[in-house]
Amino acid sequence: MLNLNHQKAWVVAVDMGYGHQRAADPLRRIAYGGKVINANNYVGIPAKDKKIWQDSRKFYEFISRFKKVPIIGQAAFDLFDKFQEIPMFYPKRDLSAPNIQLKYMMRMIEKRQWGKNLMDKLEKKQLPLITTFFVTAFMAEYYDYSGEIFAVVTDTDLSRTWVPIDPTRSRIKFLAPSKRAEERLKHYGVPEDNIFLTGFPLPVELLGDSKLSTLRHDLGQRMANLDPHRVYINKFQDTIRKYLGNENFPPKKSKHLLTIMFAVGGAGAQREIGIQLVKSLREKIKHHEYRVILVAGTHLDIKNYFEKEIVSLGLRSFLGKGIRVIHSQNKEEYFRLFNRALRTTDILWTKPSELSFYTALGLPIIMTPPIGSQEKFNRRWLHMVGSGLAQDDPRFAIEWIGDLLDSGWFAEAAMQGFLEAPKFGTYNIQKIISSKPEECLKCKTEMHY
Numbered sequence: 452m453l454n455l456n457h458q459k460a461w462v463v464a465v466d467m468g469y470g471h472q473r474a475a476d477p478l479r480r481i482a483y484g485g486k487v488i489n490a491n492n493y494v495g496i497p498a499k500d501k502k503i504w505q506d507s508r509k510f511y512e513f514i515s516r517f518k519k520v521p522i523i524g525q526a527a528f529d530l531f532d533k534f535q536e537i538p539m540f541y542p543k544r545d546l547s548a549p550n551i552q553l554k555y556m557m558r559m560i561e562k563r564q565w566g567k568n569l570m571d572k573l574e575k576k577q578l579p580l581i582t583t584f585f586v587t588a589f590m591a592e593y594y595d596y597s598g599e600i601f602a603v604v605t606d607t608d609l610s611r612t613w614v615p616i617d618p619t620r621s622r623i624k625f626l627a628p629s630k631r632a633e634e635r636l637k638h639y640g641v642p643e644d645n646i647f648l649t650g651f652p653l654p655v656e657l658l659g660d661s662k663l664s665t666l667r668h669d670l671g672q673r674m675a676n677l678d679p680h681r682v683y684i685n686k687f688q689d690t691i692r693k694y695l696g697n698e699n700f701p702p703k704k705s706k707h708l709l710t711i712m713f714a715v716g717g718a719g720a721q722r723e724i725g726i727q728l729v730k731s732l733r734e735k736i737k738h739h740e741y742r743v744i745l746v747a748g749t750h751l752d753i754k755n756y757f758e759k760e761i762v763s764l765g766l767r768s769f770l771g772k773g774i775r776v777i778h779s780q781n782k783e784e785y786f787r788l789f790n791r792a793l794r795t796t797d798i799l800w801t802k803p804s805e806l807s808f809y810t811a812l813g814l815p816i817i818m819t820p821p822i823g824s825q826e827k828f829n830r831r832w833l834h835m836v837g838s839g840l841a842q843d844d845p846r847f848a849i850e851w852i853g854d855l856l857d858s859g860w861f862a863e864a865a866m867q868g869f870l871e872a873p874k875f876g877t878y879n880i881q882k883i884i885s886s887k888p889e890e891c892l893k894c895k896t897e898m899h900y
Contacts, residue, residue: 458885459483460579461598463569463587465504466492466782468716469748470805474583474605476786477652477877481884483578490569490587497568503559536824537610540635547640549616556586557593557616566590573598579884581626585613588623599624601884603652604632605805608828614639621645626880628808628873629832649880650873651808654790658812658874669794670813670869671699674862676709676797677815682859687866694870707795708739708773711852714746714789714801715753721802721819722753726760727845728800729774733764735849736773744792747778749785754778798852798861800842803829808876810838810868815861817842838868 462482464475466489475487491504538546559565570590573580579599582588588602592615600623604613607629615621618640625641627633628651636646659665674691678684684691684701692700711732713725725745735741747754757776761767766774777792779785793799799809800817807829810816816839821827833839843851855861 458579458881460581460601460884461488461573461576462486463488463490463573463580463582463584465490465584465587467504467507467584469782470605471583472782473786473805474603474652475581476783477654478581478880480655481581481881483576488569488573490566490582490584490590493569493572495568495572499563500565500568503563503565537608537635537828540608540631540638543638545640546611546638547614547618548611550611552610552612553614553616556612557589560586560590560593567594570594570596581880581884589615592621592623599884601626601880603880604628604636605651606825606829607631607807607832608635608825610824611639614641618642618645624883626876626883628876631828631832647879647883649883650811650876651805652877652880653808653811653874654786655877657790657793658877661878663874665794666812666869666874667695667699670865671695671701672705672707672795673797673813674701674865675703675705676707677856677865678859678862679856680859682857683862683866684859686859687863691866694866708742709856710742710744710796711798711800712744712746712792712796714799714806715748715750716802716804716822720822722756724800724819724842724845725757726764728848729761729766730764731846731848733766736766736769739773742773742775744775744777744796746789747776749778749780749782751778751780802826803833803839805829807833807839808872810836810864811872811874813865813869815839815864815868836867836871838864838872840864 458481460481460483462475462478464471464487466472479485479487491501574597577598579601580591580596581601581603583603583605585602588600591600602623603626608631614636615623619642624645624647625636626647626649627636628649630648633646633648637643657666674684711728713728715722715725729743732741732743736743745757747757754776758770761770761774777788779788793812796814798817799806799814802819803821803826807816810833816833818830818833818839818841821830
C-alpha cells in the first residue's frame with residue numbers, strides 16, 4: 452500500500468448523498484483518530500445546526516425524486532439546478548462575482564453562527580483541515596480556524612458556489628481532481644498558489660503499492676472479459692504489456708464471470724434501470740455467463756425493491772450468486788463492500804457522479820442520464836477521456852452490450868480510463884498536507900499520476 456501514515460489531519464465531509472463522503476473515505480488513513488467527521492451529523496452538534504443541514508438535505512432528496520413527476524417535476528428540478536449551475540467554460544472570462552446560493556450560505560454562517568460549534572471542537576487539536584464540502588471550508592475561514600484549510604473538489608467542474616465571496620483574500624487551498632477544475636477555479640478568481648492539481652482521492656486498496664500492483668492485476672483480468680475475441684488486445688498488445696506488465700497481460704480466460712455493476716445515486720433515483728438490466732440479461736445470468744451487482748447503498752427501500760423485482764423475474768435462486776445486491780445501513784461498511792466488489796467488476800453502470808473518477812481504475816462506464824449541472828460536465832469529461840458512453844435502451848442491454856464486447860470497445864475504454872484519468876489523488880493530498888507551507892509550490896510540480 453502507499454505510505455499514508457505521516458501527517459494527520461481533520462477530515463470533514465457531509466452526510467448528504469454519497470459524493471462528499473466517498474471522496475473523504477480514502478483519506479481515513481490520514482484522518483486524526485482514523486475517523487471522518489460529518490459536519491452535519493457529529494456527536495454534540497447543536498440542534499439548530501443540525502436542522503439547517505437536515506432541511507437542505509431533505510429538499511435536495513425531494514427535488515431529485517420529484518423530477519420524475521411528469522411535466523412539472525422536470526421544470527421544478529431545472530429551476531433548482533439553475534441556482535447551482537456551472538457556466539459554460541468558453542469564452543474564458545472573469546467569473547469571480549459571487550452567486551445567490553453562495554451569498555445565502557454565508558449569511559447563514561454569519562447570522563446564525565452555523566458551524567461555530569464544530570470549529571471550536573476542531574480547534575482543540577491544531578491540524579490541517581481537509582474537507583470535501585465547500586461550506587465547511589467557509590466555516591473554518593470565517594471562524595478563523597488556526598490550521599491550514601484544504602477543500603477537495605468532488606467533480607470534474609464546479610459552480611461558483613465552491614469559492615469564497617472574495618477569493619483573492621481567502622486562504623482556502625483547493626485540491627482539484629481535473630485540469631478543467633483547476634482552470635475553472637482560476638476563472639472564479641482563486642489565486643494560482645491556492646490551487647493544487649491532485650486528482651480525485653481513490654481507495655488505496657484498489658491501487659496497491661506505488662507501482663499500482665493491485666490495479667494492474669485487476670485490469671488484466673478485466674480486459675480478458677471485456678474483449679472476448681481479443682480484437683483490442685491483439686491490436687495493442689505492446690501497449691498493454693508496457694503499462695500492465697507481462698505478468699498482468701490479459702489471460703485467455705478471466706478468473707471471474709463478466710460482471711456489470713449498476714449503482715444508483717444517493718437519492719435513490721434511477722433504480723428501475725437496474726432491474727431492466729437484470730431482465731435483459733436474465734438468460735445470460737441463468738446460464739452462468741454474466742453476473743450483475745446491484746448497488747443499493749445505504750437505502751433499505753432500494754435493497755427491498757431490487758430483491759422483490761429479482762424474485763418476480765424468477766431469479767430468486769440466483770440472489771447472492773449470479774445477482775448480488777450490495778447494501779449496508781452504515782456508510783463506511785457500504786464503501787468497504789463497494790470497493791471490494793469493484794475488484795471483480797468489469798463494467799460500471801452509473802450516473803456521471805463522483806464515480807466518474809473511478810474510470811482511472813480501468814473501468815469503462817455506462818452513464819445514465821445526468822442529474823444536475825455538475826453531472827453534465829462529468830459526462831463531458833468521460834467522453835473526452837474516452838472511457839464512458841451514454842446508456843442505450845436498458846431493455847435491450849443484452850444486444851448493445853454484446854455488440855460493444857464483440858468489437859473490443861469496452862477493453863479500449865478500460866485502458867483509456869487507466870491511462871488518461873489521474874490515479875494518485877489520495878497520495879498527492881497526503882504529500883501536500885505533509886509539506887511545510889514554503890514547500891507547497893514545489894509539490895505542484897511533483898504530482899504523481
